[in-house]
Amino acid sequence: xxxxxxxxxxxxxxxxxxxxxxxxxxxxxxxxxxxxxxxxxxxxxxxxxxxxxxxxxxxxxxxxxxxxxxxxxxxxxxxxxxxxxxxxxxxxxxxxxxxxxxxxxxxxxxxxxxxxxxxxxxxxxxxxxxxxxxxxxxxxxxxxxxxxxxxxxxxxxxxxxxxxxxxxxxxxxxxxxxxxxxxxxxxxxxxxxxxxxxxxxxxxxxxxxxxxxxxxxxxxxxxxxxxxxxxxxxxxxxxxxxxxxxxxxxxxxxxxxxxxxxxxxxxxxxxxxxxxxxxxxxxxxxxxxxxxxxxxxxxxxxxxxxxxxxxxxxxxxxxxxxxxxxxxxxxxxxx
Ligand code: AHM
Ligand code: MG
Numbered sequence: 001x002x003x004x005x006x007x008x009x010x011x012x013x014x015x016x017x018x019x020x021x022x023x024x025x026x027x028x029x030x031x032x033x034x035x036x037x038x039x040x041x042x043x044x045x046x047x048x049x050x051x052x053x054x055x056x057x058x059x060x061x062x063x064x065x066x067x068x069x070x071x072x073x074x075x076x077x078x079x080x081x082x083x084x085x086x087x088x089x090x091x092x093x094x095x096x097x098x099x100x101x102x103x104x105x106x107x108x109x110x111x112x113x114x115x116x117x118x119x120x121x122x123x124x125x126x127x128x129x130x131x132x133x134x135x136x137x138x139x140x141x142x143x144x145x146x147x148x149x150x151x152x153x154x155x156x157x158x159x160x161x162x163x164x165x166x167x168x169x170x171x172x173x174x175x176x177x178x179x180x181x182x183x184x185x186x187x188x189x190x191x192x193x194x195x196x197x198x199x200x201x202x203x204x205x206x207x208x209x210x211x212x213x214x215x216x217x218x219x220x221x222x223x224x225x226x227x228x229x230x231x232x233x234x235x236x237x238x239x240x241x242x243x244x245x246x247x248x249x250x251x252x253x254x255x256x257x258x259x260x261x262x263x264x265x266x267x268x269x270x271x272x273x274x275x276x277x278x279x280x281x282x283x284x285x286x287x288x289x290x291x292x293x294x295x296x297x298x299x300x301x302x303x304x305x306x307x308x309x310x311x312x313x314x315x316x317x318x319x320x321x322x323x324x325x326x327x328x329x330x331x332x333x334x335x
Contacts, residue, residue, distance in 0.1 A: 009035055009175065009186045009195035019181060027138070027163065027179070029087045030113055034136060037081040038167045038175055039193055041074045041120070041134060045169040046190075048126060070126050071095055074119035074134065087111055089141055090149035092311055094118040094280040099311065101148050112140050113162070114153050118280040122248025131170040133250025137284035138163040154311060158283030158304035165288065166250045176202065176254070178291040183257075199258075204294035207323040208260020209241045212252040220268035224299075224335030228264075228328045249276065253285055253319065257292055262320035262328060266299065273314040278306060282317045295325040299332045 007015075010032070017028045048070060075095040082088050083102055089111045092099040103109055118135040125132050139160055141153040165177025173188040175195055185199030211232045218226065232241040244261070246252050252263050265274045276282050286296030286303035296303040296319040306315060318328050 007197040009197070012184065012186070012197055016179070016181075026087065026112060029085065030082075030115070030138065031163075031177075033081050033085045033087055034078075034115075034165070035175065035195065037078045038134065038173075039188070040077050040081070042167070042169055042173045042188060042190075044070060044073055044077070045120075045126075045132065070132075071120045071123045075117075078117055078119050078134070078136075082115060088113050088115050089145075090114040090153055092116045092154050092279065094121075094277055094312070099149065099151065099154050103148075108146055110145055112145055114139050114141055114149060116154065116279050116284075118277070121250055121281065122246070125246070125248050130246060131168055131248055131251040133169060133248060133254075134167040135250060135281055135284050136165055137161055137279070137287070151311070154279065155308045157307050158278075158286055161283060161287045161304075164284035166253075166284070168250045168254050170251060170254075174198070174254070176288065178288050180287075180291065183288055183292040202257055203292045204257050204289065204321045205260035206293070206321060208256065208262065208321040209239075210244050210256055210259055210261030211241050211264070211324070212243070212245045212256060212261060212320075213264040213266075214245060214247070215243070217268050217270070220270045221266055222268070222332070222335065224332035225264070225266045225328075227335060228331035231327070231331065249281060249285065253289075256320045257289075257294065260321045260324075262318065262324035264328065265317045267316040271314075274316040276314060276317045278303070278308055278313050278315040279311060282315050282319075285317075285319060289319050293322065294320055295322045297325055297329055299329060 013028050013031050075093055079091055082091055086104045088102055089109045090099055090101050116137040120132055121135055122132045139156050143150050143153055163179045167175045174185050176185040183202040185202050186195035187198035188195050256263055265276050267274050282303050289296045298316045299318055318325055
């Protein structure tokens with residue numbers, strides 16, 4: 001048997017540091033902090049069924065939704081890890097009303113990067129032992145280094161991202177990320193607490209057969225989306241497609257990237273911009289999708305070209321294998 005070289009995430013970060021165009025080691029340190037926080041959150045998620053940690057914490061986030069205890073825990077773990085290591089100048093989180101400026105102990109923060117994070121996405125799945133995820137997105141600040149960050153640093157178009165990734169807490173825990181040079185996936189060996197490169201150069205198949213959408217909202221969808229769903233269901237040629245919807249974006253995206261598929265959270269008569277947040281969910285997943293030869297759109301234009309106007313804005317999201325996304329867009333345009 002041929003023994004292949006094993007690469008840990010730590011080794012991969014160091015080996016690829018030089019290839020990153022702004023290489024200074026700062027981004028590597030930031031990844032190392034995310035890697036550490038991911039392991040801590042993974043530990044908490046895994047023991048969720050064992051301790052009295054389930055259920056709502058009794059608070060609501062800015063979108064008026066119930067937060068689960070693990071959401072808060074994951075939020076605190078990521079923020080504290082990034083804050084303690086003094087490697088970013090600001091953080092915005094889906095669970096926080098406003099962005100958080102990070103000041104270093106000596107008062108002057110010389111860091112260039114900001115992080116946006118959805119600490120625990122798909123949290124309605126926690127109580128039923130179904131996969132959840134963390135999504136993160138990294139930008140260079142646009143305001144001068146050494147000054148406090150402002151909203152402008154966070155409201156950058158997605159195409160300005162320098163890195164993005166997700167962690168899926170599934171049957172295995174995986175960390176998948178891009179720095180704009182393709183997408184690589186690392187699987188956690190829980191016994192050793194080490195992520196190993198398991199999925200190098202991940203790519204969406206050009207076409208697929210899986211469509212992921214909450215069909216419970218069908219009656220409220222636009223004519224174009226209804227027609228596209230009917231198209232997926234019709235028995236012609238290669239179809240019907242198969243429907244798979246976990247209700248956890250990270251997991252649905254991850255499966256579709258490996259097998260070929262499309263994820264849709266379109267606008268509807270009850271949610272005029274859909275549900276997903278541009279900054280914490282759609283932009284990072286769109287960056288990963290494009291880096292993996294996939295496509296992400298709001299039905300009319302590229303997600304990464306949308307200029308955000310507020311931290312928690314929502315946007316319709318259609319993402320996955322390029323041919324499937326283009327077909328869905330065709331139905332929307334023709335409706
Ligand atoms: P969350 O950030 O509150 O967990 O919401 C995002 C999640 C996505 O992971 C998932 O795809 C979607 O919401 C499911 O929503 P719905 O239950 O309306 O289908
Ligand atoms: Mg979310």
